[in-house]
Amino acid sequence: MTDQPQPSTEEPSEVAADNATPALEAEAIAAYLRDHPEFFVEHEELLSELRIPHQRGDTVSLVERQLKLLRDRNIEMRHRLSQLMDVARDNDRLFDKTRRLILAVMDASSLEEIVIAVEDSLRLEFQVPFVSLILFSDAPMTVGRWVSTDDAQKAIGSLISSEKTFCGVLREHELSFLYGAEQAAEVGSSAVAALTHQGLHGVLAIGSRDPQHYKSSVGTLFLSYIAEVLGRVLPRFTHSLR
Secondary structure, eight states: OOOOOOOOSSOHHHHHHHHHHHHHHHHHHHHHHHHOTTHHHHOGGGGGGOOOOOOTTSOOHHHHHHHHHHHHHHHHHHHHHHHHHHHHHHHHHHHHHHHHHHHHHHHOOSHHHHHHHHHHIIIIISOOSEEEEEEEBSSOOSSSEEEOHHHHHHHHHHHHSSSSOEEEOOOHHHHHHHHOHHHHTTOOEEEEEEEESSSEEEEEEEEESOTTTSOTTSOOHHHHHHHHHHHHHGGGTOSSBO
């Protein structure tokens, strides 16, 4: 006895419904986009993922919108790259100036040469308008500016107690101590680094007339590096520094 074809267990209406589903979804999407022509304006991130053939001779606004978005992103990336290159060039110049200063300090044969090298480099090469290098000593010194450690602690104790370089606006008595009464009124903001290595040997401060120039967010890598080197070199020249 021959096998008879078995009837399909799937109802025709169900098959037709399944086949119609993608078409219905496409129609619903198309209807939604017609009712909301601003959709891609509000969801520009989707434009870069769409694939739309551009018909020659016809204007396809969505393609043009997509190209404009990509061009804008490209311009933005070029601007960011340009900014990064500017920062890199500035860092190269700072590094070169810092390298020359550090070599001058290491080659110095006296405390006087160290003081001159630091002050001249910061004022002339780094173009810093206000420079203060104060050495701490409990015995009188004939070189540079010096104060006792106790006096320094009383005047700027909060600035030299931290291992981090301070950046910001100083109080009036701190400005007077670091820069002197005449220059104190002109200094808007400062960066201050303690000269420490197995003891506290002094303080190095640089100032600007702009109150926003030295802020808490500004990088202090190069100033901190100079201060670290000075903290190691200074004690070699006098036992009175501490």
